Structures are given as structure tokens and as C-alpha cells.
Amino acid sequence: MRELVAQYLSHSISRRGFVNGLTKAGLTATAAQSVLGAVTSVSLAQGAGTTTTPYTPQGNATAPVPYLPHDADAPARAPSAIAGVKPFQGTGGAAFAEQLIACGVKYVFGNSASEDAQFYEALVDRAQLKYVLTPHEGPGAAMAAGYIKASGEPAVVMQAGVVGMVNAMGQIFNAWKEQTPLVVYSYRTDQSRRAGRDGFEEVANQEQLAQPITKYTWLARRPDMIPETVRRAFKAAWTPPFGPAYISWHSDYNDDRVRTDIIAQQQFDPRMRVRPNPDEVAQAAKLLVEARMPLLIVGDEIYRAKAAVTAVKLAELLGMPVTQVRQLYANFPETHPLWVGNTPAANLASLTFPKNPDVVINVGNKFQHNGAAPIVPRGPKFIDMRIDFASMGNVMLTEVPLVADVALGLDDLYAAVEQLMTPALKAKAHERAAEVRKFAEQARTLRALVVNNPEWDNSPLIADRVTYEIAKFSDPDAIIVHEAGSVAMHSFDFDPRGGRELFFYYGSHLGSGVGTAAGVKLARPNQQVICLVGDGSFIFGPTALWNMARLELPVIVVVYNNHAYSGPHSRVVANVPSGRMVQTGQFVHDYLGNPDMNMADIARGFGVNGEVVETPAQLREALARARVHTVEGKPYLLDVQVARRGVGWAEKPWVPPIRLAEIRQKRV
Amino acid sequence: MKFLLLATGFMWGGLVLAAPVLAQDAAPQHPGRAVVLSKCFQCHTDAMFRDQRQDRRAWEATIYRMVGRGALWTPEEIKVMADYLGAEYGTAAKPAAPPR
Numbered sequence: 001m002r003e004l005v006a007q008y009l010s011h012s013i014s015r016r017g018f019v020n021g022l023t024k025a026g027l028t029a030t031a032a033q034s035v036l037g038a039v040t041s042v043s044l045a046q047g048a049g050t051t052t053t054p055y056t057p058q059g060n061a062t063a064p065v066p067y068l069p070h071d072a073d074a075p076a077r078a079p080s081a082i083a084g085v086k087p088f089q090g091t092g093g094a095a096f097a098e099q100l101i102a103c104g105v106k107y108v109f110g111n112s113a114s115e116d117a118q119f120y121e122a123l124v125d126r127a128q129l130k131y132v133l134t135p136h137e138g139p140g141a142a143m144a145a146g147y148i149k150a151s152g153e154p155a156v157v158m159q160a161g162v163v164g165m166v167n168a169m170g171q172i173f174n175a176w177k178e179q180t181p182l183v184v185y186s187y188r189t190d191q192s193r194r195a196g197r198d199g200f201e202e203v204a205n206q207e208q209l210a211q212p213i214t215k216y217t218w219l220a221r222r223p224d225m226i227p228e229t230v231r232r233a234f235k236a237a238w239t240p241p242f243g244p245a246y247i248s249w250h251s252d253y254n255d256d257r258v259r260t261d262i263i264a265q266q267q268f269d270p271r272m273r274v275r276p277n278p279d280e281v282a283q284a285a286k287l288l289v290e291a292r293m294p295l296l297i298v299g300d301e302i303y304r305a306k307a308a309v310t311a312v313k314l315a316e317l318l319g320m321p322v323t324q325v326r327q328l329y330a331n332f333p334e335t336h337p338l339w340v341g342n343t344p345a346a347n348l349a350s351l352t353f354p355k356n357p358d359v360v361i362n363v364g365n366k367f368q369h370n371g372a373a374p375i376v377p378r379g380p381k382f383i384d385m386r387i388d389f390a391s392m393g394n395v396m397l398t399e400v401p402l403v404a405d406v407a408l409g410l411d412d413l414y415a416a417v418e419q420l421m422t423p424a425l426k427a428k429a430h431e432r433a434a435e436v437r438k439f440a441e442q443a444r445t446l447r448a449l450v451v452n453n454p455e456w457d458n459s460p461l462i463a464d465r466v467t468y469e470i471a472k473f474s475d476p477d478a479i480i481v482h483e484a485g486s487v488a489m490h491s492f493d494f495d496p497r498g499g500r501e502l503f504f505y506y507g508s509h510l511g512s513g514v515g516t517a518a519g520v521k522l523a524r525p526n527q528q529v530i531c532l533v534g535d536g537s538f539i540f541g542p543t544a545l546w547n548m549a550r551l552e553l554p555v556i557v558v559v560y561n562n563h564a565y566s567g568p569h570s571r572v573v574a575n576v577p578s579g580r581m582v583q584t585g586q587f588v589h590d591y592l593g594n595p596d597m598n599m600a601d602i603a604r605g606f607g608v609n610g611e612v613v614e615t616p617a618q619l620r621e622a623l624a625r626a627r628v629h630t631v632e633g634k635p636y637l638l639d640v641q642v643a644r645r646g647v648g649w650a651e652k653p654w655v656p657p658i659r660l661a662e663i664r665q666k667r668v
Numbered sequence: 669m670k671f672l673l674l675a676t677g678f679m680w681g682g683l684v685l686a687a688p689v690l691a692q693d694a695a696p697q698h699p700g701r702a703v704v705l706s707k708c709f710q711c712h713t714d715a716m717f718r719d720q721r722q723d724r725r726a727w728e729a730t731i732y733r734m735v736g737r738g739a740l741w742t743p744e745e746i747k748v749m750a751d752y753l754g755a756e757y758g759t760a761a762k763p764a765a766p767p768r
Contacts, residue, residue, distance in 0.1 A: 344738035345711040352740045446740045453732035454725050462729070464736040488737040577715040578764040645733065647719045 013125055021125065084264035092223040093118025093254035096185075098262045099227035101129050103234045105154050107522070109144040111137050111167075113160030115187045115251035132522075132547065137164045139515035139544040141171035145180045146519025149328070149503065150479070152304075153523070154234060154265075157182060161189035161251070162206040169210065171515075174507030175244040176213040178328050179300070179366070179388070181237035182244040184210070185230075188219070192250035210246035220249035223256040227263070235269045240405065241388035242304075274387060276404035276412055284383045284400045285416035287359050288318055289425050293432065295348070295357035296322045297376075299365025301386055303329035305407035308496040311363060312336060314414050317421065319433030321354055321440075325375055326368050330494030330502040337437040341447075347375050353439045361385065364406045368506065369395055385409045450490055459615040460641035463487045463560055466619065467532075470558060473623045475528040479503060479520055483513025484534040486566040511540025514557060518544045521553040528556075528630070535561040535592060535599065542602055545635065549607030554630035556623075557603070557610075562642040563593035564653075573647045582648050591653040599639035610637030700752025703745050711739075717757055718764045724754025 013021070022032035080087050088098055096119050100108065108123075108131045110116075123131055134140025137159045144157045159168055165186040175182040189201040196204070203209075207217045216236035220229040226249060233245035288294050302311050311332060315322050321340045322332050325347075332339055344350045346368065348360070360376050361383040367375050376382050376396045384392050385402035392401045402409055421429070455462045463486070471491035474480065481503045482489060494502045503520060505512055517531035538559045548555055569590040573582060581587050600610035609629060613622045622638050629636040644653075704717075722730075728750035735741065741749070 341738055341740075344734075350710040443740050446742065447735065447738075449741075449743065449746070450732060450736045452743070452746075453729050453735075455729040455732075462733070464733060467736070488733075490736050490738075573719060574713065574715045577718050582719045583763070645730070647716065 013127075017125065017127070080261070084267035086262040086264075087259070088227070088262045089259045090257070091118040091122070091254065092226050092249075092256050092258050093120075094122035095224075095226050095258050095260055095262070096230060096254070097122040097126055097129055099230040100156055101126065102227075102262045103154055103230065103265045105156055106130060107132055107144070107147060107155050108158060109134050109140045109147075109155060109519075110158040111135070111140055111160060111164050113158070113164065113187065115161065115189060116158065116254060118254045119158075132551070134515075134544070135546055136541070136543040137167035138170050138511050139518075139541040139547075141168040141182065141184065142174070142512040142515030142541065143519035143522075143544055143547060145171060145175050145182050145512070146481070146503070146516035147523045148180055148182060148519070149516075149523075150520040151523035154181070154183065154238065157184045159184075159186045161186055161201045162203045162209070163201050165206065165209065165246075169213070170509035171512060172210060172244050172246065173213045174505065174509045174512055176215075177507030178505070179242045180244065181234075181242040183230075183233045183237050184214075184244060184246045185233075186248055187251040187254065188248050189251055192252055195250070207246060207248045210244075213244070214246045215243035216245040218245075218247050220247070220253065223249070223253035224258040224260040225249075226253060226258070227260050231263060231265075231268050234265065238269060239272060240274075241301075241386075241390075273405040273408060274403060276385070276402040276409045278412070280400050280402050281409075281412045281416045284361065284385075284402060284413060285420055287381055287383060287400065288320075288361065288413075288417055289420045291318075291357075291359035291381075293354045293357045294318055294320045294359040294361065295354055295380075296320050297360065297362040297365050298322060298324050298327075298331040299363060299367075299386070300327045300329050300331060301364025301388070301406045302331040302410075303364075303496050305364070305405055307364075307407040307410050308332065310407065310410040310414060312497075314410055314417065316433070317414065317417055317429065319429035319431070319436065321357075321436045323348075323351060325365060326504075326506070327365060328502075328504050328506050329496060330500075331364070331496055333495040333497060333499065334493045335495065337440050338433065340436065340440060341443055343375075346370055347373050348377060349373075352443070353436075356380075359383070363410065366391065366506075367395065385413070447490060455643070457616055458643060460562075460643045461613075461616060461619065462645070463562075463642050464490070465616055466558070466560060466640050466642060467491060469616065469619050469623065470530060470532070473620075473627075474500060474530055476500065478528040478530055479524060481513055481517040481520055481529065481531045483510070483516070483537045484532045484560045485537065486534060486570075487532065487560055510537045513537055514541050515544035515547075517555045517557065518547050518551075518553050521548075521555050522551065529554075531555055531557045533557065533559055534566070535559055535563060535597065536565045538599060539592075539597065542599075542606065545603055545606035545608045545637070548635035552633045553635060554633050555635045556626045556630060557608075557635065557637040559599045559637065559639050560642045561597070561599055561639050562644045563591065563596050564644050564649075565590045565592065566644065566646065569648070570646050584654075585648060585650050586654050586656075587648065588656050591655060593653065594655050600637060603637040603639075608635045608637055610639060613638050613640045698752040698755060700748040700750075701756075703749050704752060707739070707741060707745065707749070708734075717753070720757055721759055721761055721763065722754075722757070723759055724750055727753040727757070 019032045022035055023029060088095055110131060111134055123129055134143060141157045144155045147155050157168060159165055172184055188206055190199050207219050211217045218229055220226050229247050233247045237245040296315055298311055302308055315338045322338050323340050323343055324331060325343045340353050357380050360380045363385045374395050378397055381399040382396050383400040384398045385404060385406055387405055389403045392398055450464055456465055468491050479501045483505050492500050494500050513531055513533040517529055521529040600612050603610040611622055613619045626636040731746050731749055
């Protein structure tokens with residue numbers, strides 16, 4: 001009963017939950033209401049003169065700490081008078097749950113772990129913290145990351161010790177590369193009083209495994225430090241530039257009884273928003289207004305800061321063309337007359353227009369360099385506006401580094417440019433805008449030629465036809481989760497200002513697409529979510545389909561199934577041109593057929609309906625059926641048979657001759 | 669359709685001028701050759717031409733796949749490139765010499 005009172009006083013349970021708990025404990029309804037009245041008067045008195053109970057270590061550091069059950073007969077701690085600080089006593093696992101709630105976490109994405117028993121126990125009476133059981137840690141972490149990206153809200157991923165952690169590490173890597181504030185916890189399976197004895201699942205220093213791919217890793221040193229460790233992880237992850245954090249503690253800490261403080265997120269997390277240096281803003285504005293042909297490169301910090309509208313305003317003020325190199329999101333409206341398209345390759349030289357910008361400004365793009373050539377060539381003056389200051393100047397020569405929250409930075413830069421705009425400069429910008437518009441219109445016409453492909457009506461379908469049909473089918477505000485790496489996104493006309501949104505991938509640990517889409521749908525239940533995955537990517541992480549079925553997440557999953565790893569195939573040919581592989585057609589690494597995988601059958605195994613699609617006409621009909629399913633709250637999967645295209649592909653590709661039948665001697 | 673870094677050889681290439689490797693002889697050059705040279709090597713090396721042997725229609729389809737990836741070519745440019753590649757790198761053309 002004391003526990004119930006403590007939970008009610010700390011707002012961890014509702015009035016109804018409190019009364020229900022009392023009646024379950026044996027009180028009559030009348031008695032429960034009476035207790036509620038008494039406790040409510042205490043609750044109202046909170047903050048009016050009570051004091052925080054200071055932390056008192058329980059015994060010395062080396063003495064065994066006896067396990068006390070959840071409802072142990074310990075005196076309740078007095079409520080705190082300090083806003084946002086709540087004294088807590090209970091198990092370490094319950095302290096973990098309480099601190100997650102205080103951090104604003106609504107969803108825990110986890111895979112089962114017996115050592116987290118006290119955490120699960122704590123969830124029973126904390127309905128506001130919902131546990132999503134994910135049957136594999138990788139797609140589970142992708143689901144959490146998708147939820148975080150689409151909602152802007154915190155979430156946590158938890159797994160069983162190091163064995164679950166290593167399954168999640170691929171998605172931690174992705175979060176690291178794409179700068180997603182993913183907080184990951186797994187206990188250390190070694191008990192604190194028998195560590196180092198090669199116990200079950202034990203590995204030394206497991207937190208160090210995650211260190212190179214996280215912003216922060218930490219091991220709670222005492223059970224009462226669990227909440228502080230959790231707070232620090234959320235603060236690190238959510239302080240820009242964002243990134244993942246990993247925390248851990250000995251599993252017996254979850255069972256130990258602790259007295260500690262739970263602190264609300266707003267009391268410890270500065271969520272800093274940085275304005276740029278005014279001198280540098282003035283310098284950047286001067287460069288831009290004096291430029292013959294400035295060029296704006298947009299990036300994901302714009303999407304995260306919800307600054308697309310300001311980016312558009314700045315481009316319009318200067319009549320400045322806009323492009324983007326590889327990012328997660330589409331950060332500029334693709335139908336805008338100043339949009340000149342994504343760079344076809346990862347450098348500005350691949351743009352058809354403008355050919356020779358003299359000033360380039362990047363706003364929020366992390367710049368993934370995969371080649372020796374800098375994305376922004378050495379020549380134009382370069383202004384780099386980002387909160388991710390650490391990578392500024394590493395590759396490109398930078399004239400003006402503007403370290404800022406890009407929403408504030410764009411505001412300031414817009415104001416500075418506007419001040420400098422004389423009638424003559426406005427006329428120049430107007431003239432330039434007309435030139436850009438003329439190119440953009442022509443480019444739009446030429447992009448539309450994609451439908452003239454002579455293989456447009458082929459079966460199996462060409463990937464561009466699949467993409468085109470889905471683009472025509474998708475809602476005006478659909479979210480496209482894209483993990484079909486060899487497939488080009490065209491025809492969607494993405495627009496971050498409320499139109500179609502793109503959730504691409506950046507880190508290239510495959511198997512994120514289906515999980516990401518599930519998390520996105522959980523965060524945005526009122527928008528159509530379509531997941532595009534290659535067969536290779538899909539098969540790395542289909543288990544999130546089960547989450548879609550269980551949680552009734554109506555996502556349309558489209559698998560571009562060419563029974564092959566197309567990207568690695570093409571790169572191998574490029575790396576060994578005219579080699580033995582090309583001459584003989586013997587590629588050991590890329591063919592996923594023989595037997596062909598049926599993704600619709602796999603989906604059915606997870607409780608998701610689906611079908612195999614072989615022709616363009618079938619695709620349209622299947623998409624219509626998918627819509628019916630999603631309207632009814634059900635996910636649906638299309639396994640679309642896609643043609644293999646590129647150097648060296650045969651109708652029936654060669655398969656490495658490993659045949660057990662030739663060497664086995666017993667029919668067993 | 670596994671993707672790690674490169675999408676069908678298109679996405680990440682640097683500016684590589686590979687003109688000497690493309691088919692050439694003393695005869696007047698096909699007008700499509702100059703278009704290919706000026707329009708493809710912002711993104712590609714010559715590897716995609718060297719080892720590919722396919723008919724004109726398949727080359728045309730290849731070019732249209734690049735349109736889907738952001739390449740901006742007029743129908744006339746696409747036609748002349750497909751004519752050239754179909755003639756010089758068609759199914760009857762000699763396979764590329766193996767590397768030494």
C-alpha cells in the first residue's frame with residue numbers, strides 16, 4: 001500500500017489506478033475512496049514546505065546489499081519541495097522506469113531479458129510507459145529510431161546483456177552515422193559480486209563495444225545511480241548534434257533496493273539552441289549578396305529544426321538554386337522553381353546546373369564523402385552552417401563557419417541578407433531566379449522522360465516502373481521509408497513543409513527499413529507510411545512485420561525483389577573490370593535466387609497479408625488491395641518481382657557448386 | 669538489391685575522363701560518342717561500357733535508368749547515345765580484353 005501511495009504522490013499512477021490498486025489490495029470501494037481523499041490532501045500540500053530527503057548510501061560499498069522486495073516495509077520518503085525532483089525508493093528496475101517516465105519516454109523497445117525482471121514488474125503499475133516487445137534487437141532498435149525520427153520524442157531500446165546488445169549494434173551504428181538520439185541500455189550479466197569469473201553471457205567491459213559508435217557510454221557504478229546514468233544518456237543523446245548513447249549496469253542493481261531522486265527532463269537537459277556569431281552572419285550575408293551564382297546545399301538539420309520554410313525564404317530572397325547530396329530526409333520542396341535536383345553523384349560537378357557557383361552555402365548537411373574528391377570543390381567560397389561543428393572544415397575549405405541551430409541561423413542570415421538587399425541587388429537576384437526557374441522547368445520535363453524507357457511495360461518489372469506506380473499511388477502527405485538502395489527515388493515530389501516525406505538511410509547497416517517504417521507509423525498514425533525495401537535489405541530485418549501485425553500498424557511494405565544484391569554486383573564489376581568474374585559469369589557474392597525467396601510467404605508467417613506481383617497491371621491492383629488493408633488498420637506486403645539489370649547478369653545466374661549430396665554417405 | 673555505397677555504379681564516381689578507352693578508330697566518329705563523353709563521365713568510369721555488351725534497346729533502357737537517377741538528357745541526346753552504344757557495344761562487339 002505504501003508503494004501505491006508513493007506512486008500516486010509522484011504522479012506515476014492515476015486516481016483511478018490508485019483506487020483500483022487499493023481495492024485489489026483488499027480494501028472496499030468506500031475505504032479506497034477515503035484513503036484517496038486523505039492522500040490527495042497530502043498531494044496538494046506537496047511543494048509547500050517539505051524537504052528533499054538526502055541520499056544516504058546503504059551500508060558501505062563492499063557490503064552485500066540485501067534484496068528487498070518491491071513492497072518492502074520501508075518508510076516512504078517525503079515528497080520533494082523542488083519542482084521536477086522526486087524522491088524515490090524501490091528497486092533499481094523501478095527507478096529505471098521512473099526515470100524514463102521523467103525523461104518523457106512513452107515507449108520502450110525491448111527484447112526479453114530475465115535480468116530486467118524488476119523493470120518489467122515496475123511496468124505493471126506504470127501504464128504510461130509502454131513496452132514494445134521486438135523479436136530481434138536489430139529491427140527493434142530500427143523501430144525505436146524510426147519512432148524518434150518521426151515523433152521528435154525520446155524512446156529507449158533495451159536488450160538482454162551483451163548478447164542482445166551486439167544484435168542491436170548495427171542500428172546503433174546507423175543512429176551514430178545519421179545522428180539519431182537513440183538511447184540504448186543493456187545490463188551486464190555478470191553480477192557485481194561475481195564479475196570476472198567467465199559467467200553466463202559475460203564479457204569484460206561490454207560498454208566499450210559501443211563506445212566508437214555512440215556519443216556517450218557509461219556504466220552505473222551503484223544501483224542508486226541508475227536514474228542519474230539514464231539522465232546523462234538522454235542529455236548526451238539529445239544535445240545537438242544528436243547521436244546515440246549506451247548505458248549499462250550490473251544486472252543485480254535492478255533487484256537492489258535504492259533511495260534516489262527522479263528528476264524531470266526539463267530540469268537537467270538544456271536542449272541548447274545556439275545562435276550563430278553575428279560577425280560571421282554578416283560575413284556570410286555579404287558573400288551571398290555579392291555572389292554571381294550562389295548555391296544552397298540543404299541537409300537534415302533543416303528537417304530536424306523544422307526550418308524548411310526559412311530555407312525556402314532565403315533561397316527566394318537571393319534567387320539562389322538549391323540542391324542536396326545524400327541525406328535521410330528531403331529537406332527542400334522538390335517542386336520549387338529554385339530546386340535544381342539532388343546531385344546525381346556525390347559532388348557538385350555532377351550537377352547540370354549551376355556549373356560554376358562562386359559561393360556555396362551548406363545548411364545542415366553532414367556531407368558523406370565516399371570518394372577522394374571533396375563534395376564542394378576547392379574554388380567557390382564556402383559557407384558552412386551546422387550545429388555539427390566537429391566535422392566542419394575537415395574536408396572542405398571553409399570561408400565562414402556558422403555554428404548554429406540552423407533554424408536560428410537561417411533566421412539571422414535571412415535578416416542580415418535582407419538588410420543588404422539594395423534595389424540593384426534585388427534586380428540581380430530576380431534575374432538569377434528567372435534563369436534558375438527556366439532550368440528547373442526544363443529539368444522537370446526531362447526527368448519525366450523516365451516513363452519512355454523501352455522496358456517500361458516489362459515483366460518482371462523494371463525498378464523505375466515500380467517506383468513510378470507507388471509515387472502515383474501515394475497520398476499527398478505520405479511518408480516513404482526507403483531502404484532499397486539501388487532504387488532511385490523519382491516522381492514523389494517530396495516536400496518537408498507538409499507534403500510527402502522521405503526517410504532514407506545513411507549508415508548502410510541493412511535491415512533497418514521495415515523496423516523504421518513500423519516506428520514511423522507508431523509516431524505518425526494519421527499519415528500513410530510506405531516502406532520500400534530491396535530483397536537483400538528486407539531479409540536482414542523482417543521481424544518488425546510481426547510488430548506491425550501485433551500493434552496493427554497499417555504500413556504498406558513493398559519489396560523490390562530481384563533476387564540479388566545489385567549494388568555489390570555493380571561495384572565488383574567496377575572494381576575488377578574485364579576480370580575473370582565478368583568473363584565467366586561466376587559471381588559468388590550476389591545472387592539470392594535458386595531457390596527464390598517468397599517474401600509474401602515470409603510476411604504471412606509474421607501475421608501480415610501480402611502477395612507476389614509480376615506485372616505492372618498486377619502492381620496497380622495489388623496497391624489498391626494494400627490500401628484497403630491499411631484503411632482497416634492492417635499492414636500489407638507486396639513482393640514485386642523486379643528485373644536484374646547491369647553488367648554480367650545471366651537469365652539464370654551461376655551458383656557456387658557446393659552440393660552436400662555429392663559428399664554425404666548416409667541418408668540421415 | 670543490397671546497397672552499400674554505389675547504386676549500379678552511378679552514384680559515387682568522381683569526375684573521371686575515360687575517353688581513350690571508348691571505342692575509336694580512324695573512321696569518322698559516331699556523333700553519339702561525343703555525347704556519351706560529355707554526359708556520362710561526371711558520374712561514371714568507363715567500366716560500365718567496357719564490359720557491357722547488349723543491343724541498342726537494352727542500351728536505351730540503361731540510359732533511361734540514369735534518367736531515373738537524376739541525369740538530364742533530351743530525347744535526341746538519349747537516341748544518339750543509344751545508337752552509338754548499340755553499334756559499338758552491341759552483342760556482336762568483341763568482348764573487352766582482360767586486364768594485364
